[in-house]
Amino acid sequence: MLDDFFTRAILAGIGVALVTGPLGCFIVWRRLAYFGDTLSHAALLGVALAFLFEVNITLAVFGVSACVSIALLLLQKRATLSADALLGLLAHSALALGLVALAFMTWIRMDLMGFLFGDILAVSKTDIAVIWLGGVVVLAILAAIWRPLFAATVNLELAEAEGMNPERANIIFMLLMAAVIAISMKIVGVLLITAMLIIPAAAARRFAAGPEQMAVLAAVIGAVAVIGGLFGSLEWDTPAGPSIVVAALCLFVLSILPIFGRTGAKPAEPDGGSPRAHKGARP
Amino acid sequence: MLKKPEALATLESAGIHRAGRWLVRGVSMSVDAGEIVTLIGPNGSGKSTTAKMVLGILKPDEGRAIRKTDLRVAYVPQKLTVDWTMPLTVSRFMRLTGHVSDDEAMSAMSSTGISHLAGAEVRNLSGGEFQRVMLARAMARRPDLLVLDEPVQGVDFTGEIALYDLIKRIRDEMHCGILLISHDLHVVMAATDRVICLNGHVCCSGTPTAVASSAEYKALFGARAASSLAVYEHHHDHTHLPDGRVRHADGTVTDHCHSEDGHHHDHDHDGHEHEPHGHDREAKRDA
Numbered sequence: 262m263l264d265d266f267f268t269r270a271i272l273a274g275i276g277v278a279l280v281t282g283p284l285g286c287f288i289v290w291r292r293l294a295y296f297g298d299t300l301s302h303a304a305l306l307g308v309a310l311a312f313l314f315e316v317n318i319t320l321a322v323f324g325v326s327a328c329v330s331i332a333l334l335l336l337q338k339r340a341t342l343s344a345d346a347l348l349g350l351l352a353h354s355a356l357a358l359g360l361v362a363l364a365f366m367t368w369i370r371m372d373l374m375g376f377l378f379g380d381i382l383a384v385s386k387t388d389i390a391v392i393w394l395g396g397v398v399v400l401a402i403l404a405a406i407w408r409p410l411f412a413a414t415v416n417l418e419l420a421e422a423e424g425m426n427p428e429r430a431n432i433i434f435m436l437l438m439a440a441v442i443a444i445s446m447k448i449v450g451v452l453l454i455t456a457m458l459i460i461p462a463a464a465a466r467r468f469a470a471g472p473e474q475m476a477v478l479a480a481v482i483g484a485v486a487v488i489g490g491l492f493g494s495l496e497w498d499t500p501a502g503p504s505i506v507v508a509a510l511c512l513f514v515l516s517i518l519p520i521f522g523r524t525g526a527k528p529a530e531p532d533g534g535s536p537r538a539h540k541g542a543r544p
Numbered sequence: 545m546l547k548k549p550e551a552l553a554t555l556e557s558a559g560i561h562r563a564g565r566w567l568v569r570g571v572s573m574s575v576d577a578g579e580i581v582t583l584i585g586p587n588g589s590g591k592s593t594t595a596k597m598v599l600g601i602l603k604p605d606e607g608r609a610i611r612k613t614d615l616r617v618a619y620v621p622q623k624l625t626v627d628w629t630m631p632l633t634v635s636r637f638m639r640l641t642g643h644v645s646d647d648e649a650m651s652a653m654s655s656t657g658i659s660h661l662a663g664a665e666v667r668n669l670s671g672g673e674f675q676r677v678m679l680a681r682a683m684a685r686r687p688d689l690l691v692l693d694e695p696v697q698g699v700d701f702t703g704e705i706a707l708y709d710l711i712k713r714i715r716d717e718m719h720c721g722i723l724l725i726s727h728d729l730h731v732v733m734a735a736t737d738r739v740i741c742l743n744g745h746v747c748c749s750g751t752p753t754a755v756a757s758s759a760e761y762k763a764l765f766g767a768r769a770a771s772s773l774a775v776y777e778h779h780h781d782h783t784h785l786p787d788g789r790v791r792h793a794d795g796t797v798t799d800h801c802h803s804e805d806g807h808h809h810d811h812d813h814d815g816h817e818h819e820p821h822g823h824d825r826e827a828k829r830d831a
Binding site for chain 2: 289290292408409411412414415416418419420421422423424425463466469470471472474475
């Protein structure tokens with residue numbers, strides 16, 4: 262069964278979607294979309310370093326992404342720049358460094374497009390093993406830190422005061438993100454990983470009554486998008502990675518259509534107008 | 545104000561320094577089991593900052609914060625925002641930081657009068673409903689130490705009194721220590737064992753009656769206090785400078801304020817009156 266490239270692609274894609282769905286929920290809840298982008302841009306530097314030192318690409322990408330996460334944590338504590346400026350700085354510096362480093366290695370003829378957009382149709386049995394094993398580990402760790410991580414997402418100080426150790430949960434979460442970028446880069450490419458994190462989670466929001474339910478739904482929607490995208494790509498001869506994202510987008514659009522009964526996903530109030538802002542400020 | 549061996553949490557001359565100025569400094573206080581301690585003071589007087597030192601969210605830059613080991617804490621923050629992207633029902637919110645049995649969750653929710661909201665999404669609640677939900681969540685944790693930062697904001701006046709009664713009942717039933725932050729001493733007075741009046745430092749502390757008769761309340765709360773506690777007279781006799789030093793009414797500048805500062809009762813003065821200083825302006829804005 263695994264000898265068929267299309268079957269391998271579907272298995273790999275579903276494996277990635279099952280992990281990006283739940284993690285993507287936290288990206289959406291914490292408004293970290295740009296953080297996902299930053300890590301995936303930095304992944305290209307990991308690829309370049311992997312070629313340079315002849316180490317495993319997945320490991321190198323994980324290492325670089327983890328370093329970028331930690332750098333971000335440290336810079337946020339010290340620097341005076343805002344978080345989004347720091348993310349932009351890290352994202353594009355890492356991307357540019359990666360491209361420059363690759364250009365220096367003239368002996369390497371690599372398919373840059375493959376890394377930018379992924380090559381899901383070329384996954385090997387080893388890739389599938391890495392994705393599923395890595396995915397199980399990531400999900401197990403996520404389950405273990407779920408309560409403190411979710412509590413910290415709702416309110417960091419409350420979690421801290423009630424002994425949830427949110428700092429530790431946050432660091433572990435960042436490392437999980439780095440791991441997910443590393444194992445899913447080959448499937449959808451560095452430019453589209455953020456889409457697999459955000460779109461299934463956004464589509465799941467409308468139908469979820471609780472955070473755990475939203476995580477499971479996001480995983481399922483991601484898997485459906487992978488299957489739909491791959492069959493679409495086969496049918497219309499479109500590139501596989503982008504087709505998966507387009508399929509996810511279609512599911513999201515379906516989810517916001519008013520034909521479904523639930524009213525959970527009314528559009529957000531204008532930025533900052535969240536309904537739960539209690540401040541003791543008096544005029 | 546001395547440290548007691550059985551205190552749940554103690555601050556010893558604790559202070560927080562941020563961006564070149566002291567938010568609070570030299571705060572010594574403790575919360576014991578079965579005791580309700582209320583922090584009062586105008587906006588920006590460091591009430592929340594002090595509470596966060598007690599909770600361990602902020603590490604004091606000076607002095608010490610000590611908590612009993614394995615202290616079970618519940619915290620109702622002043623501000624909590626639930627994003628619309630987060631599907632969060634009241635009953636899930638009750639279990640945010642630890643497992644709570646259905647029975648405990650239900651009894652906490654019925655104590656605060658929100659049992660009908662169990663299935664509601666947190667972001668759709670009104671301000672007053674949400675405050676009750678936060679209080680119910682804190683209760684259901686059965687804490688040793690309960691810290692409430694302005695727990696009645698957005699609650700109407702009758703609801704406010706009911707909630708303070710409830711806070712007192714929580715203390716009586718669970719025998720926990722409660723640190724309460726409030727603007728309204730005249731409402732919390734009945735439910736408070738000890739009041740600590742903050743204004744960047746501990747101005748005075750004691751039983752509500754003692755604090756009220758030292759008239760700190762009147763000076764800090766100006767017009768609002770005047771209607772209910774008009775008999776008391778009190779002036780701040782020193783100003784805190786941006787660098788943390790203190791200018792006294794007679795023009796001298798020292799590093800710290802003295803324990804007797806701000807305690808001058810009018811009857812203590814021999815025919816002279818201190819001019820009001822900077823704090824009065826803050827107090828008026830607050831009122």
